[in-house]
Amino acid sequence: MEVASPAFPLSEASVGTHLWIHSVAGNPCECYRLHEMGFCQRAELVKLSHGAMTVCLVCGARVGLSAAVARRIFVTAVSGEARESDGGAEVDPGPSPSSGEGTFFCRILDRFRRRRSGWAE
Amino acid sequence: MKLAPRAREGAPLAELTNIALVGNPNSGKSTLFNALTGLRQKVANYPGVTIEKKIGFFFDLHGRKCQLIDLPGTYSLLPSAPDEEITCEVLFGTRPDTPVPDAVICVVDATHLERSLYLVTQVLDLGLPAIVMLNMMDLLEEGGDSLDVAGLSAKLGCPVIPCQASRRKGLVELRATLSHELPPGRPVCRRCPAPVEESLARIAGDFPEERVERRALCALILGAPDPRRLAEVLAVTHLLPALRQEQERLEGKMPDWRQQTIAMRQSEIRTLTGEVLQKSPVIAKSATDWLDHWVTHPFVGWLIFLGIMGTMFLAVFEVGAGPKDAINALFSVLSARLEKILPAGDLRDLLTEGVIGGAGNVIVFLPQILVLFFFLGLLEDSGYMARAAFLMDKVMSRVGLQGKAFIPLLASHACAIPGILSARTLSDPGDRMVTILVAPFASCSARLPVYVLMIAAFFGGRPGAGVAEAAIVMSLYLLGLATAFGFAWLFKNSLFRGRPAPLVLELPPYRRPSLRTIGTQMLSRAGAFLRRAGTTIVAISVILWWLTAYPKVPGVDQSAQLAGSFAGRIGHWIEPVIRPLGFNWKIGIGLISAQAARENFVSTIGVLYAGKSKGEAEPIPLSRALLADRWPDGQPVFTPLVCLTIMLFFVFSLQCVSTVVAVRRETGSWRWAFFQFGYMTFFAYAVCLAVYQAGRACGL
Ligand SMILES: Nc1nc2c(ncn2[C@@H]2O[C@H](COP(=O)(O)OP(=O)(O)OP(=O)(O)O)[C@@H](O)[C@H]2O)c(=O)[nH]1
Ligand SMILES: [Mg+2]
Numbered sequence: 104m105e106v107a108s109p110a111f112p113l114s115e116a117s118v119g120t121h122l123w124i125h126s127v128a129g130n131p132c133e134c135y136r137l138h139e140m141g142f143c144q145r146a147e148l149v150k151l152s153h154g155a156m157t158v159c160l161v162c163g164a165r166v167g168l169s170a171a172v173a174r175r176i177f178v179t180a181v182s183g184e185a186r187e188s189d190g191g192a193e194v195d196p197g198p199s200p201s202s203g204e205g206t207f208f209c210r211i212l213d214r215f216r217r218r219r220s221g222w223a224e
Numbered sequence: 225m226k227l228a229p230r231a232r233e234g235a236p237l238a239e240l241t242n243i244a245l246v247g248n249p250n251s252g253k254s255t256l257f258n259a260l261t262g263l264r265q266k267v268a269n270y271p272g273v274t275i276e277k278k279i280g281f282f283f284d285l286h287g288r289k290c291q292l293i294d295l296p297g298t299y300s301l302l303p304s305a306p307d308e309e310i311t312c313e314v315l316f317g318t319r320p321d322t323p324v325p326d327a328v329i330c331v332v333d334a335t336h337l338e339r340s341l342y343l344v345t346q347v348l349d350l351g352l353p354a355i356v357m358l359n360m361m362d363l364l365e366e367g368g369d370s371l372d373v374a375g376l377s378a379k380l381g382c383p384v385i386p387c388q389a390s391r392r393k394g395l396v397e398l399r400a401t402l403s404h405e406l407p408p409g410r411p412v413c414r415r416c417p418a419p420v421e422e423s424l425a426r427i428a429g430d431f432p433e434e435r436v437e438r439r440a441l442c443a444l445i446l447g448a449p450d451p452r453r454l455a456e457v458l459a460v461t462h463l464l465p466a467l468r469q470e471q472e473r474l475e476g477k478m479p480d481w482r483q484q485t486i487a488m489r490q491s492e493i494r495t496l497t498g499e500v501l502q503k504s505p506v507i508a509k510s511a512t513d514w515l516d517h518w519v520t521h522p523f524v525g526w527l528i529f530l531g532i533m534g535t536m537f538l539a540v541f542e543v544g545a546g547p548k549d550a551i552n553a554l555f556s557v558l559s560a561r562l563e564k565i566l567p568a569g570d571l572r573d574l575l576t577e578g579v580i581g582g583a584g585n586v587i588v589f590l591p592q593i594l595v596l597f598f599f600l601g602l603l604e605d606s607g608y609m610a611r612a613a614f615l616m617d618k619v620m621s622r623v624g625l626q627g628k629a630f631i632p633l634l635a636s637h638a639c640a641i642p643g644i645l646s647a648r649t650l651s652d653p654g655d656r657m658v659t660i661l662v663a664p665f666a667s668c669s670a671r672l673p674v675y676v677l678m679i680a681a682f683f684g685g686r687p688g689a690g691v692a693e694a695a696i697v698m699s700l701y702l703l704g705l706a707t708a709f710g711f712a713w714l715f716k717n718s719l720f721r722g723r724p725a726p727l728v729l730e731l732p733p734y735r736r737p738s739l740r741t742i743g744t745q746m747l748s749r750a751g752a753f754l755r756r757a758g759t760t761i762v763a764i765s766v767i768l769w770w771l772t773a774y775p776k777v778p779g780v781d782q783s784a785q786l787a788g789s790f791a792g793r794i795g796h797w798i799e800p801v802i803r804p805l806g807f808n809w810k811i812g813i814g815l816i817s818a819q820a821a822r823e824n825f826v827s828t829i830g831v832l833y834a835g836k837s838k839g840e841a842e843p844i845p846l847s848r849a850l851l852a853d854r855w856p857d858g859q860p861v862f863t864p865l866v867c868l869t870i871m872l873f874f875v876f877s878l879q880c881v882s883t884v885v886a887v888r889r890e891t892g893s894w895r896w897a898f899f900q901f902g903y904m905t906f907f908a909y910a911v912c913l914a915v916y917q918a919g920r921a922c923g924l
Contacts, residue, residue, distance in 0.1 A: 131449035131482075132304065133726055136651075138486045139300045140728065141339060145487055146494075152513045155520040156614035158731060162339040162490070163497070165512070167610065169617045169627060169727035 108180050113150065113157060114173035122148045122178040129175050140166065142176055241290045241402070242323040244314055246347065247331035248340050249273075249297030250732050252359040256331055256389040257294035260398075264748055265294055266642075267741050268604035269732045272297070272631065272649035275307045277314055277322055285396075285403040292329075293322060296648075299339075301346045302448050303457075306656070307648040313457055315347070317435065324435070327406050328354040329398070334364040334371060334386070335733075338497040345412045345493065348380060349440035353406035356384040357398065362391070363733070368504035375500045381410035390738070411440065412496075413489045419477045420446070420485055423470040430463055446470060447482055512734060516611060525615045532608075533701065536599040537694035540672070544592030545690070551591070552845070555584040574769055577834035582765020583757050585830035585846055586823045589673040590753060596669055597749050600638050601742035607734040609634065617727050623709045624716030626650065626724040629659045633708060636666035637701070638749070641886045648890075654720035658712050660890055661900050664878045665708035667701045669749075670822040674874045675700060677826055680847035682867040696871075704875050711903075756821065764817055765827045772831060786832070805873070805909070806866040806916045808855070818879045825874070865919040869912045877908035 110125035124146045127134045141162035142148070149160040157173040158165055168176070245253045249271030258265050261280030266273055278294040295314055296307035303309040310319070317324035328347055332340040337358075347354050356376070358364075364371060377384035383401045387394025416424070420443070428442040441458065445451045446467060455461045474481045518524050559576045566572040603609060609631055617627025629650060636643025640663050647659040667675075679693050716722070771791035777784065786792050794816075795809025802812045810832045818825035826846075833849040853861040878884070878901050888897040 127483075129726070132651075135302070135447075135449050135482060135486075136299070136304045137726075137728065138483050139302070139342060140730075141490065143487045143490055144480070144483055146490060152517055154517055155522055155525065155618065156516065156611075158513065158516055162336070162342075164336040164339040165731040165733075167516075167614055167727075167729050167731045169614065169621070171621070172726040172728055175726070 110177040110179050112174045113148075113159070113168070113176040113178050114153075114170060116150045116178055116180075118150055118153050120150055121181040122150060123181055124148055125177040125179050127176050137172075137176070147181065148178065241284075241288065241327065242293065242325045243290055243327050243329055243402070244293045244295060244325035245329050245331060246295055246311060246315060246343065247297060248299055248333060248336065248343060248730075250730065251297065251331045251333040251336075251340065252389045253297065253331045254278075254294055256329070256357060256359065256387070257292060259389050259392045259395055261292055264744050266745065268601075268609070269607045269735050269737075270604060270609035270631065271730055271732070272307065272646060273604075275310075275645050275648045277310055277319075279322075283399075285399045288403070290402060291323065293325065298343065300343060301350075301444055302454065305649055305651040309453070309457065312454070315350075315352070316458055318457055318459065326353070327402070328352050328409075330354055330356045331359050331389075332356055333360050334358040335360055335367060335369075336730075337371070337501055338493055339730075341493045341497065342489065344380065345489065346440070346444070348382065348409035349411045349413065349443075350436040351408045351411070351440070352436060354382050354409050355398065355401055355406065356380060356382060357389075357394065358384060358386045359389050361386045361393075362388045370502045372500040372502075376496075379496050379500065380412060382407065411437070413492045415488050415492065416443065416485045417478060417481055417488065419474055420481055423474055427463070427466050427470055430466060431460060443485075447485055449482070512731075515734060516731065519608070519611045520614045522618070525611075529612065529615060532599075532603065533698055534694065536596065537698045537701070538690060539599065540592050540595045540697065541676075541690040541693045544595040547591035548588050551588045555580050555588065559584075570773065573773060574766065577772075577831055578766045578769030579762055581830040581834035582768065582827035583762045586673055586761050586827050587754070587757050589676060589823075589826070590750060592676060593669045593672055593753060594746050594750060596672060597638060597746050598742060600634075601745050602737045603634070605735065605737035605741055607732045610729050610731050613727065613729055619709065620712075621724050623713035624722075624724055625655055625658060625712050626652070627727040628725075628729060629655055629712075632659050632663055633666050633705065636663045636668060639668050639670070640664040640666065640880065640883045644883070644886050644890055650725070652722065652725040654716070654722045655725055657891065657896070658715045658720050660887055661715060661896070662708040662711045664880070664883055664900070664904065665704045665711070665876070667704045667875060668822075668880075670880070671700075671874050672697075673823050673826045674818075675871055677829070677847060677850075678867040678871045680845075681850045681862045682864050700871055700875050703872075707876060707907075757823070760821060761823060761827050764820060764824050765831055768813070768817060768828055768831045791832070804917070805912045806863075806869055806920075808853070808861050810853070811861075811866075811870065815873070815879070818874075820881055822874065822879050825879075863924070865916060865924040868919075869916045872915055873908050873912045875908075876904060876911055878904040 113122070116122055124142055124144055126144065127137050127142055141164070146161060151158040151160055151165070155170070157168045157170065159168065245257055247253050250269065250273070254265040254267045254274050257263065257278070257280060258267065260282040263278070263280045265278050274294060274296050276296070280292050280294070282290055282292060284290055293314060295311040298308040298311045301312055301315070303312045313319040314322050315325065315328065330344045330347055332344060344354070344356055358371070358373065373384050373386050383406075385394050385397045385401060387398070423446060424439055424442055427446070428439045431438040431442050445454050445458070445460070448454050451464060451467050451471070452461070455464050455467070478484065519528055559580050562572060562575050566575070612634060613627040613630050616630040620627045620630055629647070631649070632643045632646040635646050643663045643666065644660050647656045647663065650656040650659060675697050679696055682696070683692070768791060771794070772786055772789045774790060775788070777788045780788070787796075791813055792809065795813045798812045798816070799809045802815070807815070810829065813832065814825040814828040817828040829850070830846055833846060833853070850862045851860065855861055884897045884901055887900055888894050891897065
C-alpha cells in the first residue's frame, strides 16, 4: 500500500531504503528516457549507494546516476523515514532483490566481508 | 497485410532469412552474433560497444542460409541517440543499405529481465516474428534465481530460449527454432490510458499499411516528445500535424499522459516478471557497491585511475621491450643477410633501407602496442569503463560535457576512429560534435612508436629506466586528455552552447575479463597493424626510399646524395617553416609522411637515417643513428628539447587521413573535418614554437 509521504529528491534519500518514484524533473526528452529506463511513477527503487555516483536498483538492474540527475528524481518512502536529513541514514536495508551481481572477485569479497562482519547469507 | 505474408500465414521462411539482433545495451548481442557467424565483432563489458550494424551469415538446422544483423543496443524503439536510430531504422526496414528483417532475435539479459522486457514487448507489439534469447543464464543461476522459461514463452507468445552466448550454449536450440515457421509477434501490453486510446483510435488508421502493426507504430510516435525524427525514419512526416494536434489535446486532458502510458506498460511487465521469476534474497550491500564506492571516489577513484594508467605504461616498457628488441634483432640479421646475399645496388638498398629500414622499424613496436591493447581490453571487459565515466563526470561537467563522453575519449586511446564513432551513443548533438572534435587529442596507439623512439633519443640512446620512460609517456597521454578537456570547454562555451546532458548509465557487473575476448581483440588489432605496415607503410617507405636515392649524384658521399635527392630538395623547401621548432628537413619529411598515418614518421625517419648504419659492422639502433645527426655547425639535431618538441607536436596535431575521413562521415560535412585538422595543426605548431623557443632561451 502506498504511503502518502512528501516527495524528496533521490539525492537526499538514505542508502539502502526502498523508495517509490514520484516524479522526474527536466526537459521532456530526458525525462522520457528516464521513464523508459524504469524511473517512472509508482516504480519501486532501492538506493544502493551515494557519492560521486548514486547507484540504484530499478527494474532489477543497477543504474548509476550522476549527482545532478539524482537531485532531479523525486521519491517517496515505501515505509518509515528514508531521508538522510531525517536521520534515516542507518535504516537497515534488509534483503533486496538479487541483480545477478557478485561475479568473480565480488563473490570472493562478499564472502570475506560476510565472514568479517557476520552478515547473514 | 500488416506483415510479410509468409510470416503471417505461418509458411516456411524464405530461402535467405534476414534476422535482426536487438536488445538492451550490454545484453550479449555481439557475443551471440560472433558465436553464430564465427565473426569477430567487438565485445566488451560496457553499454554502447556496437555503434554500427554488422552483417554475418549462419545456417539453420535445415541448412538454410540466414543473414544476421548485429545492431547497437537500445532500451526502447524510440531512439534517443544516433546509434539507437540505426537499430530502429533497420527494424522498421527503412534503411536502404540493409535488408528488411524477416524475424527478430531479442537478446535479453536474464539477470535484468524486467528492464529488458520493455523493449521485447515493444517489438512484439509491432507484430514482428520474434524469438527471445535469455542470455547470461549462468549469472542468473549463480545469483540463485530461477526462471520459468516455458511460462515466459506462454505469456509472451513467442519462443523463449535460455542461453549462454559466451559458452555457445543454446545455439542449437536457436537454429532448430529458426528452422521452423515463426508466428508473428502478439501484442503483450496493449493497455494505455483512456485519452491515449481515444487519440490512437482517431489517427492510427491514417498510418500506412506496412509490415508492422499500425496501432503500435502510432502509439510509439505519438508518445515521442519530439516525433519529427521518428516520423522521418518511418516516412510519415505528412502525419506530423495530426500527431502534434493529438499530443496537444492529450497535454490538456492529462498532463502526465506520457509517463502514465509508460507506467502502465511497466506495471504489466512487473506483474509478468513476478509470475515467472523467482528471486533469491541477497545481502543488500554487495561487494559491487563497495567497489563502486571506491572506484568512483573523488580522491581514491583518481588514484586508482592513475595507478591503472601507470601500470599500463610501465608494462608497455617493461614487458613490451623484450619482444621488441628480439624483433629488432631479427630484422638486423635479415638486413645483414640481404647485404651478404645481394650484390650492391638499388635492389639491395631498396630492401634494406626502404623496406626493413622503413616498415621494419614500425613493426618492431607491435609488442608494445599489443601490451597497450591488452590493458585497454582489461579495462573494457572488467566493467570499469562505466565507472570511469562517473569518475570523470565531475571534471567533464565542468567543461560542459557529460561523463559518458569519456567512454569515446578512452576508446580513442586505442584508435581515434572507433572513439569518434562511439560518440554516436551521446544523445545531445552538441556534446557529440564536441567529443568528435576533441577525441583525436587522446593519444592513439599509432603515436606510441613515435613516443618510444623519441624517448629513446631523449635519453641519449641508452636503455632508459622503464619507470622514467613510462612516466613520460603517461604524462603525454594525460596532457592529451587535459587538452581535449580544455578545447571541449572552449567549444561548449562558444560553438556548441548548452548544458551537459544528464549521466544515467546502466552499471555492468564486474567480471573477470575474458582472456579469449581480449586475445581476439588483440589478434584483430595486430592483424590490422601488420596489414597497414605491410601495405601503406611499405609503399610509402619504398616511395620515400626512391625519393632519397634519386636523382643519383655520382662520386659524392651518403649525406650529399641525400641532400641532393628529391626528398632532400622537398625537405629543404619546407625547412624554413619548421626550423623555428628546431626541426631539420628530415623531420619535416617525416611530418609530411605522417599525415597519412602517424607511424609513417618512424618509417620515414628509418629510411632517411638508414644510411647512418652503412659501413658499420652491425646495424645501429635508429635512436642512436638519430643522435649522430648534426646541423652544419656541428650541433646535434636531436637534443632532448627537440625530442620533447616532436613528442608535443604528435600529442596535439591531427595526422591521420582516416580520422579526417571518419569525422567527415560522422559530422556529414568536410567543413568540420577541415576545421578540426586546421585548429589541431595550428595549436600543435604554436605550442611547439613556444616550447622550443622558450627552451632555447633557457639555454636547453
Ligand atoms: N557471464 C556471461 N557473460 C556474457 C554472456 N554473453 C555475453 N557476456 C558478456 O557480456 C558482455 C557484453 O557482451 P556484448 O556481446 O558486447 O553485448 P552487446 O549486447 O553486444 O553490447 P552493446 O554492443 O554495447 O549493445 C561481454 O563482457 C561478454 O563477454 C553470457 O552468456 N554469460
Ligand atoms: Mg554489441
